[in-house]
Amino acid sequence: MTIVSGKIEPLKRLKEILHSHGIYRFNSIGDINAFLKQYESEKKNISTKVKHSTDDEIKDLEEALNSTIEMRDKNIFTKLLYYSKAKKLIKNHASLINNYEAVLSQRSSDSYRKLKFIKETVEGLSSVIAGAVGENAVVSELKKLSDEYYLINDFSLKFNPPIFNKRENDTIYSIQIDHLLVCQSGIFVIETKNWSSKSIEDLDLRSPVKQVKRASFALFVFLNSDNSQGLIGNHWGRKKIPIKNIIIMTNKAPKTDFQHVKVLSLDKLNGYIQYFADIFDEAETEKIFTYLKDEIL
Known part of the structure; x- marks a missing residue:
C-alpha cells in the first residue's frame, strides 16, 4: 500500500471551522452525512x-x-x-x-x-465538505498502489527568494498542492476538484489548469536547481526530476484536453500513473520523498 504523509487540507480546515463554532461531534465526513440524514x-x-x-x-x-x-x-x-x-x-x-x-x-x-x-x-460549509469528499476519494484510490509509491497530502512550500516564471511574468512566493505523489517514474502533481457542471462553466472560478501548471513549474525549478544539487545523480551527471500534472474531477469533468495537464476521472487515475516507465530506483525515490517531506511548511 502507498506510504502516506499528511492529511488532506479541506478536512483539516473543516474541523477548524466547526471547532471555532463550538461543534465537536464530528470526526469524519461520514459523521456529518449521518447527522444530515x-x-x-x-x-x-x-x-x-x-x-x-x-x-x-x-x-x-x-x-x-x-x-x-x-x-x-x-x-x-x-x-x-x-x-x-x-x-x-x-x-x-x-x-x-x-x-x-x-x-x-x-x-x-x-x-x-x-x-x-x-x-x-x-x-453553509457544503463547498468545503465537497472538497474534502473529493480529496478523500483520491487518497483512497492512491492508497491502492504499492509501497513503492509515496503520497504527500496538502504539500506546501515557500520560496526565498521567490521563483520567477518569465513566460507568465509571475513571481511565485509559495505553492500548495492537494496531493504530491513520488514514485520511480517521477513526481505527479495532483489537484482534486469535486465540481458540478455549473462550476465547470463558471468563469469566475479560478482555473485549476493554471493552478497546477504554476505549482508544477515552481516545484520543477526548486527540485532541479543548484540548491538541490546531488539529490539524484549518476556517473553521467545529475538526473532531472520530471513532474507530470493531473487534475482529478470526482464529479463532472470538462471535455476539453489541456496542454501539459491531464484531466482524469477517478477510475482512470492509477492506470495513468502506472503507465509511465521507471527512471529512478527505490532508494532514489525514497530520497526524493524524504527531501520533499522535510521541506514542507
Whole structure:
C-alpha cells in the first residue's frame, strides 16, 4: 500500500471551522452525512431525550442528597461539614421538581436551537465538505498502489527568494498542492476538484489548469536547481526530476484536453500513473520523498 504523509487540507480546515463554532461531534465526513440524514429523526426525539436526561438528573440528585444527609446527620462535626452541600442539593432538587414542565420546555428549546445551528453551519460549509469528499476519494484510490509509491497530502512550500516564471511574468512566493505523489517514474502533481457542471462553466472560478501548471513549474525549478544539487545523480551527471500534472474531477469533468495537464476521472487515475516507465530506483525515490517531506511548511 502507498506510504502516506499528511492529511488532506479541506478536512483539516473543516474541523477548524466547526471547532471555532463550538461543534465537536464530528470526526469524519461520514459523521456529518449521518447527522444530515438523521436530522429530522434526532429533532423529533429531542423532547424524549431531554425528559430522560432530566429524570436521570433528578434521580442522581436524590441519591446524592440521601447520601449527603446520611453523612450530615452522623455527628456534630459532619453536620457542619455537609450542611452547605445538603442545602444546595435540596434547593436544586426542589427547583427541578417544582418547575419540571418549564425546565423540560426550556431545555428542549435550547436543544432545538443548538441542533438547528449545527445543521445550518454544516450546510453553509457544503463547498468545503465537497472538497474534502473529493480529496478523500483520491487518497483512497492512491492508497491502492504499492509501497513503492509515496503520497504527500496538502504539500506546501515557500520560496526565498521567490521563483520567477518569465513566460507568465509571475513571481511565485509559495505553492500548495492537494496531493504530491513520488514514485520511480517521477513526481505527479495532483489537484482534486469535486465540481458540478455549473462550476465547470463558471468563469469566475479560478482555473485549476493554471493552478497546477504554476505549482508544477515552481516545484520543477526548486527540485532541479543548484540548491538541490546531488539529490539524484549518476556517473553521467545529475538526473532531472520530471513532474507530470493531473487534475482529478470526482464529479463532472470538462471535455476539453489541456496542454501539459491531464484531466482524469477517478477510475482512470492509477492506470495513468502506472503507465509511465521507471527512471529512478527505490532508494532514489525514497530520497526524493524524504527531501520533499522535510521541506514542507
